Amino acid sequence: MRRPPPLPPPPEPRTPAEPPPPSIEPPSIDPSLINPMLLDPSRSDPSSPGDRESDTGAVLPFAPMQRRPAPIDPSLLTRPIETTDAADLGLRDVWRASRARRRALRAEVRRFTVRQRRRRMVWLGVLGALVLLVAGTVGAAYSPLFAVQRIEVIGTTTLDPNAVADALADQLGTPLPLIDDSEVKAALVTFPLVESYSLEARPPNDLVVRIVERLPVGVLQSPAGFTVVDAAGVALSTSAEAPAGLPVFDIRGGVDSDAFRAAGQVMRSLPDSIRSQVTAVTASTPDDVAFTLGGTNTQVVWGSAEQSALKAVVLEKQMIGRPADGVRLYDVSTPAAVVVS
Structure with a gap:
């Protein structure tokens, strides 16, 4: 025969600030599993041969032990929350916090705009290359590298082309983009047979004068x-x-x-x-x-x-x-x- 499970310990005295513990209901026990000897004292004699075999087969189930929550210190409930007064913060602390906040915002902005900035840098690079190319081309065109060194006169039948070229000798050494059409016209007007003319620049150093003679x-x-x-x-x-x-x-x-x-x-x-x-x-x-x-x-x-x-x-x-x-x-x-x- 086994003894019944011990009773739970008495509850501890409650403090005013401690919440009541959860109620624990006793486990339900199947009456068929209770030892009859506990109910009938007259059958407590172990020498009774008729009950000796039946008394050893009943087992009482044990209820699972539930962990009780740790008690809360009442002094923690009444302790005031420590706060820092804004007046205790110095100007340097405020400035540091503001700087840290601005730094964090800049970091976030850079992180979210990295693709846009990369695309902008590509376009700025292309634009800069085009500006350098145009500036270099214009600078080279107006430099002595493209100065007139030879004048060719074509289209003449009656006129002497060498005489026309000699009349335009003042244009030698002038950059091709800076050829003055009025000066060329003033030189060709002395030839009555010239009906019209056109200028053609052949880089790097040739100037072609096409003459249409009067018929x-x-x-x-x-x-x-x-x-x-x-x-x-x-x-x-x-x-x-x-x-x-x-x-x-x-x-x-x-x-x-x-x-x-x-x-x-x-x-x-x-x-x-x-x-x-x-x-x-x-x-x-x-x-x-x-x-x-x-x-x-x-x-x-x-x-x-x-x-x-x-x-x-x-x-x-x-x-x-x-x-x-x-x-x-x-x-x-x-x-x-x-x-x-």
Whole structure:
């Protein structure tokens, strides 16, 4: 026979500030497991043979022991919380705390903006490289490295290119971007045959001058002699005798008239094969331009300067079909109805 479990110890005296411990309920015991001898004292004799075997089989279960919480010191509940008065903090402590806070904020900002700053640095690097490249290019272009050392004149047939280059010798040693167009124009205006020009820089040291010469279209006779003129009436040269290969103009009103401008336009529209045969050009108005083919003394009535390109094509075809040595007159004033006699 086993003894029942001991009773729990009595509770300790409570303090006013100690919370009440949790209540512990006694474990429930199955009545079938209780030893009958504890209920019936008459059966306490161990010599009873009938009960000896049944008394040894019952076992009382033990309730699990629950750990009680550690008691709380009452003095801790009544002890005042220690606080630091703001007045006890010095100015240096406040400054250090503020500096530490700013340092922490800067660190966080740098950490969250690292990608943006990296992208900004890349763009600043590219922009700086472009600025350096442009500055270096401009600086080199305006330096003596790109100064003019040779002048080349092209496009001339009557003019002497060396004479033109000598007239532009003042530009030697000048950087190509600093070539003054007004100075070049002042040097070329002394050549009447120059109708237009263009400048072309060929780095590092070459300057190319392209010349378009005036095309002489005829000769005007005056008391001073024979003056060669182009289609615009610009005097190219004057001589005592009529130059060979150029027709003599007989224009009413001179070079400033509309008749002269129409005659000059007609002469420029003629093909070289016909222009070389013209010996005289006459015009009293812009609508009655005519010229003479000196080899055969054939007259060509042109009319106005309108449709000059078409009239030149029609005249050339007519002269192929009916040569000028057997023709007295070609009238192409109306290209759709040419008269040949």
